[in-house]
Amino acid sequence: MNESTRSEAPYSFGKRNSSSALYDRIFTGLVWGIGILVILFIVGLLFMLLKNGLPKLTWDFLYSIPSEIEEGGGIGPALFNSFYLLAISLIISIPIGLAAGIYLAEFAPNNKLIDFVRICVEGLSSVPSIIFGLFGIALFVEMFQIGLTILGGAISLAFLNLPMLTRITEESIRAVPVEMKNASFALGSTHLQTIRKVLVPVALNGLVTGICLTAGRAFGESAVIILTAGVTTSGVMWDFNLFSPGETLAVHLWYVQSEAIVPDAQEIAQKATSVLIFIVLLINIVFRVPLWLNSRKTKS
């Protein structure tokens, strides 16, 4: 429609008289309202969880040894174990998960067996974590007879991570537009070169998000750890021995809330909660920094 017809004809561009405009408004309002509610809820939740613990936090609390009877124990060994177990489990599960995901996305033939594998991976990634804990017991406590150890806990945790990492990798790689793959192949690249230089870099955002989610969940995991790494620590700081018992922060939290007899159990739980939340948020930020730097490099 050009200027001349518009000025000649007495068109009105006023309100539409149909009900769709009204629905549109109601729907927009609804979406906004729910969005704001959810955000308020999350912020409120964070506030409630952090308000009792965060102000009382001291550095001392983070690295001192817990006490069984008296007040003033810390969470040192449990916090250390959390990171130690997480690191080992990620070192095991990230390479395998990425490889499996890339295989499923790029190499796996289109047949019933692979479809079945895919269903299994999907199923496993939503199985309750305690199942992985029971599996860990069967493997490490009963079969290998090594008892409750950091090693057993970390490997069981890696099993828990694997299906999710595999799925997320497959999905992120599949989401890369086929045009980009074609462009790479048409320039004479091999399949491996295309994966390394196009598919993985383009999918990186999704991959990092996936690893963050997995790491965050693994950091807060308790059922698997209780069953495979136990609810005690070796009682000293910086214990790298893979065969020590491996209580983590999340397990310690559960332990002080429900079992401990120290008088300040409540306070320890609150402080440990805020540490746990803080670290999970931190994991998400830290993993994203390289992405952010990378996008700044090419976009500017």
Next chain:
Amino acid sequence: MKALIEIDKLNLFYGTFQALKNVSMEIPQRAITAFIGPSGCGKSTLLRTLNRMNDMIPGTRIEGKIAVGGTDIYSGEVHVETLRKKVGMVFQQPNPFPKSIYDNVAYGPRLHGVRGKKQLDEIVESSLRAAALWDEVKDHLKRSALSISGGQQQRLCIARALAVEPDVLLMDEATSALDPISTLKIEELAQELKDKYTIVMVTHNMHQAARVSHQTVFFLNGEVVEYSETEKLFSDPSDQRTEDYISGRFG
């Protein structure tokens, strides 16, 4: 004119569907050959056989022979990566990588082992110049390739293809997503490039075929109906179906 590509009795099947039927032709060196024909007649399919991009579509089967520079490209001793380095391709939709302009052009040379910064700089500059894009982007080579216009992106894709020093450039409707001015630029570019490269272009635009090409091939339902010098094909087609098509009576 010497033929660089010889296609001999080529049949191509997608599963049970035969997309190309007994196609034979010669494509002359350092000239532009245009493929025309209605949608679905097999133009893209034939183009993709020339750099074996069809290999990636499961269920394709090929009979017959294609020789590039005298070598049967479907014989066992041909490495498909080497073939694609020699036979470059530009797609219908501009498809730059989400990397910088520089890294897009340097992608191919890096794949094939060029490492030196100075050497890469030279290749990037000469390829962008050859694609008539250098002046527009020389001051922001580090910018994302996605931040330039569609027409510029398509010329970037041409530069990227040229950077690996191909002999043949396949262009599958490379201008159909572009505005008339960008289209004209790419046509002019093709005219310049034909002195050094053998170009095969698929186009739906009959005027484009008539304007730029030296030889035109008309396809119908997977068969080559007619191919000859462009001038002859458009002024004096020997087949009734060609005449109907170019005069717009069907298709």
